[in-house]
Amino acid sequence: MGIVIGILKTVGVILLIILAVLLLILCLVLFVPVRYRARGEIPAEGKPHGIIRLTWFFSSLSYSLEYDTGKYEKNYLSQLKICGFRFRMKQKVPKAAAADEKKSVPGGDDAGKSAEEEKKPENEGQCSGEAVQKVQKLQEKDTGKERSAQGREDGSCKGEEQKGEEIKGKKPEEESEQESKPEGKSKKESEEKETASHKTAWWVRFSDMLSSFFKAVKETFQNIQYTISKLCDKIKQIRDNIDYYIDVLTLDETQLILKNVHGEAGRLLRHLRPRKMKVDFIVGTGDPASTGQILAIHGMLYPIIGETVHISPDFEKPRLEGEFDIRGRVRFVVAFAAVLRIILDKKTWRFVRRLKKEEMTNGRKK
Incomplete structure (x- = not known):
């Protein structure tokens, strides 16, 4: 009996350890933030480049997406890093570099083909032409024989048919005389x-x-x-x-649900917005009117973005250059809590049932 109790204790301890590990992983996923950073540059002369990086739990898990028009064939490179081990896509050499390498290699397929063609005898074309002429003559003879045979067969068949018709057409003179009257x-x-x-x-x-x-x-x-x-x-x-649906949306209960969803969405967006942001650009469209419209939009958004986004206009020529650096973090627990607050509300489910046109009696489904 004591052995059984000891086995049950060990099994219970193992299950508790597994449960604790799962709870620890869940807490890490929910409460440890995912940090993001996006930075790049559009130079006045040169090629634009930028990089987006996501990191989690002291950079033990990170993902980066780099864009550079002259560095990679598809203009971007993505790689995943787990505990120091990198998993990246195969880097492909640009097409211009590959073409240069092929040109620099001596010989190759063209050289092999030219050597084989040089080895061929000069009289090969003449021999092949004579052989083709002989084969064509033999084919013409065979086709002439077949046509003659077909003509004979057709002639013999036609002759036999004509003979049979003549035999059928012939009648005794007596019968013809008897039948000539009622004709x-x-x-x-x-x-x-x-x-x-x-x-x-x-x-x-x-x-x-x-x-x-x-x-x-x-x-x-x-x-x-x-x-x-x-x-x-x-x-x-x-x-x-x-x-x-207009009647459903105009209900007081529906308006309360929409206000709740709007509030949760605003809370989530405030949590997702960047903590640090620095954007400095020089913008010019070549048309002073459209450039002025861009500045007007920037002025309308100034209460939200503040001095983190700075735009310098150029009214004379089309121009776009500058740099940006954006940093922020996201905790999954905030998004999870917002979704739970919406789902656990009974009014939300009643609203869903009304949208599905399910019949309700006293707030319950029939």
Whole structure:
């Protein structure tokens, strides 16, 4: 019994250690901030460059994204660093450098091809031409033989058919004399029947054509009527939905929910904004009017950005140069708390049910 209790104690201790480690990791993720920094420069002469870096827990985990137009083939490089170990994308050599390396290498595929072509004999083209001519002559002979054979077969078949028709056409003289008398009557009757059948066939064709035309017109009108009625039903449904959602949004409870969401979003944005920011740019569009509009927008945002963003205008020529350095931090616990405050509110779920058009009785779903 004591052995069993000892085993249970060890298992419990192990489970408590695992639970403590998980709680420690959760607290680190929620409360240790993720620091970010973005800095770059747009020089007057040269290529722009910049870098964005994210670090967490004393830089044990970091990610950086660097942009430089002349340094990398795709103009950027991203790398991840975990406890000092770097994991980066393969750096590709720029196309201009690769082309220079290929040119600098002596020989190569072109040299091999030229050497092989030099080794080929001069008379090779003549030999190949004579061989092609011989093959063409043999093919022409074979095709002539096949055509002649086909002609003979066709001629023999036609001769046999003509002979059979002649044999069938021949009749005894006695039968021809007996049948010569009623031939006149039968011809007249057959002609009369043919004319009558032609007349009836023409009328039937005309009546069928008229009936098919009227049928097609009727079907088209029915289709048009169906599409119009369907379109009207859709428009009515859309109008009813718009009226319903307008009524839902104008409720006092909905207004309280929207105010709550607006407040939480503002709190989160204030937490995300940079702690330190320095932006210094010289801006010119070449048009004094548009440059003045940019300065007007900067003046409108001055209560928010303050003196951290400085813009110098250039009214004479188009120009954009300067540098920036932005730093800040983010704690996941702030975003998590904001989301929880919105989700745990019962009014939010009632608002969601109304948007889904679920029937409610006394604040509960049926």
